[in-house]
Amino acid sequence: MTIAVLDLATETAKLLAELGVDASRYHGGTLSVTSPVTGKEIGKLREHSVSETKAAIEAAHRAFLEWRAVPAPKRGELVRLLGEELRASKAALGRLVSIEVGKITSEGLGEVQEMIDICDFAVGLSRQLYGLTIATERSEHRMMESWHPLGVIGIISAFNFPVAVWSWNAALAMVCGNSTVWKPSEKTPLTALAVQALFEKALKRFVAEGGTAPANLSTLIIGGREVGEVLVDHPKIPLVSATGSTAMGRAVGPRLSQRFARAILELGGNxxxxxxxxxxxxxxxxxxxxxxxxxxxxxxxxxxxxxxxxxxxxxxxxxxxxxxxxxxxxxxxxxxxxxxxxxxxxxxxxxxxxxxxxxxxxxxxxxxxxxxxxxxxxxxxxxxxxxxxxxxxxxxxxxxxxxxxxxxxxxxxxxxxxxxxxxxxxxxxxxxxxxxxxxxxxxxxxxxxxxxxxxxxxxxxxxGGAFGGEKETGGGRESGSDAWKAYMRRSTNTINYGRTLPLAQGVKFDVE
Structure with missing residues (x-):
């Protein structure tokens, strides 16, 4: 079998331009990106430094403080527009996935379809972030649970699904009121550049149509382990969703738990x-x-x-x-x-x-x-x-x-x-x-x-189903069902609308 001589670097540049990525983003850097189709270089990216990554997280935190106040259905409108941009660019982005990962055409397109599907799911979810009303033992009281935005969500994705995994996390995180910082695999950063460009296009449409959204709502960080460690250790990232090997999970999990941060770990499968x-x-x-x-x-x-x-x-x-x-x-x-x-x-x-x-x-x-x-x-x-x-x-x-x-x-x-x-x-x-x-x-x-x-x-x-596994697979869940709850914090609320103050469990504590 002989692979015909392919100028994938030129085709990649054309696709990235079509998807709205400036050429300066993938020329002149130190991170060489090759296509497994030919083994040849198709781009060269500048990597972010540790200090730039920390600054990006601070900016994402400021964006979260604004975005959390936007009503959830309005947040869903932004994700709806992102889905529209993905639909319009499905062929180009799917082709880019195939070039950068080596997936056959139907699988490259299928990955983008997953992104479109999760956007649809998230839009509906934006009107269904339900809390329960809970029976209380005290008269003239109401007890309920509320769900609130969590903060900056760190996303670390692997090469094999370079864009779908981001969307599983980002679409839910955004309708839940969070901002995101994404570190893609060093092997597949070009598709991440394209997705970020499509998101920024959707964000401009959202603002032009009267929506309120801050800058730095979605941030892309290019780099290796050093910048990934910043995401894992930063106190303003309460949740990191990391996809990769079990060895990676063994390193990430304890560091997150040490600072009592949450983890969604999608690790090995046998x-x-x-x-x-x-x-x-x-x-x-x-x-x-x-x-x-x-x-x-x-x-x-x-x-x-x-x-x-x-x-x-x-x-x-x-x-x-x-x-x-x-x-x-x-x-x-x-x-x-x-x-x-x-x-x-x-x-x-x-x-x-x-x-x-x-x-x-x-x-x-x-x-x-x-x-x-x-x-x-x-x-x-x-x-x-x-x-x-x-x-x-x-x-x-x-x-x-x-x-x-x-x-x-x-x-x-x-x-x-x-x-x-x-x-x-x-x-x-x-x-x-x-x-x-x-x-x-x-x-x-x-x-x-x-x-x-x-x-x-x-x-x-x-x-539609919650994706993830048990044991050394990490125990995390992404995508559908009630996976959205991982991106929010739960608050139990009790409201006394009467004129007395009965205590729970019949406790008596009378003072004059």
Whole structure:
């Protein structure tokens, strides 16, 4: 396979200009950005210093003090306008995602659609920030809970979903009355520049149409670990939402807890699926293939472990091997490609190391080899299917690459225990037409993950559900359902509208 000579730097510049980014933002800096499609440089950004980051947080705090006073439905109007800008620029931004991350075209566009969807969700939410009225034991009293804006929200995002994760946090944070400071991955800052430009365009429209909004409501910080640490340690950031590795979470979590700040941690996932005797194997094949190979295995929800019942193992696994051998690997910008490149050479090294461990543990590997493209700087691989004798070695760890470990099982209770016997707990699925197996899997004694699906794979999620996982995945929740509560502070209010002062629990304290 040969990747045609592509001038992605020129195309990237055109896309950024179309999206409203000034050329000075991605020329002349020290942070080199390469496209995994070719391995070539497509931009060079200036990084922010620690002092600039601290100043940006102070400015964001001043913006919060103003924004919190704007009624929530008015705040929702700004997010509605952001959704409109994203709709108008979906093709350009989706293309930029594909260039910078290496996603196939439909996945790049799909990521922008997630942003549009969460904006729609947040607009409706802006009129539904409900508090409860609570029964009180005292007559002529009313007790209720109120929800108030929290402050500056720090967002640290990863390369694999460079813009969607920002929107999950920012859209909710803004309708909840907060400002945001965003540090994207150093591997994917160009898409962040584009999103910031679209937000600023929406903000100008909002003000022009009579809305009230401060400057610095959304701030973008470009840099590495040093500026990320400023976000984590700054006393005026009460919540940090961080997406990345478990190792990153182990560093971030204790530092936030030390100053009693909140954390939304979206960390590693070692996601599994169980294929039962009654499974629809045609449906299972499609579900497994996308979940294991989509985004070249670089999703936190990627399927990495597959347990197949012994009665259907010999029917399903050869079909999977055939699919792995025939899947179209290549330039993600071309129609028909299903698997694009790994993000960089380190990802390729990690994949080969894991496959070496698997072979040493008795695994049989199909695929996993590098697909030559004529470039030494781009890393395309054939997805690997590894038949393992049991769950051991690399099977117990997440490798951010397209490796699917396949194991045979015979007993349902035993496979449930194996499914849960890894440190991570993000996403999971079961393929079955047996009601008891399906209901057990989503019950308290079933999957211990934050996401548990029946008859679809673990990869991907709709914005309506709260996204996140348990154990070493971090325990945080983003996106839909009641995840908005993480971005607000709760206040319990009791109002005495009578002329006496009864105390709770019948306490008597009479004074003259």
């Amino acid at each position: 996601n599994a699926a169980i294929v039962c005797p009654s499974a629809d194997l045609d449906l299972t094949l499609r579900g497994v293939a996308f979940s294991a190979m989509g985004t070249a295995g670089q999703r936190c929800t990627t399927l990495r472990r597959l347990f197949v019942h012994e009665s259907v193992y010999d029917q399903l696994v050869p079909r999977l091997q055939k699919a792995y051998g025939s899947v179209t690997i290549g330039n993600p910008l071309e129609t028909g490609t299903l698997v694009g490149p790994l993000i960089d050479g380190q990802a390729f090294k990690n994949m080969q190391a894991a496959l070496g461990e698997a072979k040493s543990a008795g695994g049989t590997v199909t695929g996993g080899d590098r697909v030559e493209t004529g470039s030494t700087e781009a890393f395309y691989v054939r997805p690997a299917l590894v038949e393992m004798p049991d769950q051991t070695g690399p099977v117990e760890h997440e490798t951010f690459a397209p490796i699917l470990y396949v194991m045979k099982y015979s007993d349902f209770d035993e496979v449930l225990a194996l499914h849960n016997a890894v440190p991570q707990g993000l996403s999971s699925s079961i393929f079955t037409n047996d009601m008891r197996e399906a209901e057990t899997f989503v019950s308290a004694r079933g999957s211990d993950c934050g996401i548990a699906n029946v008859n679809l794979g673990p990869s991907g999620a709709e914005i």
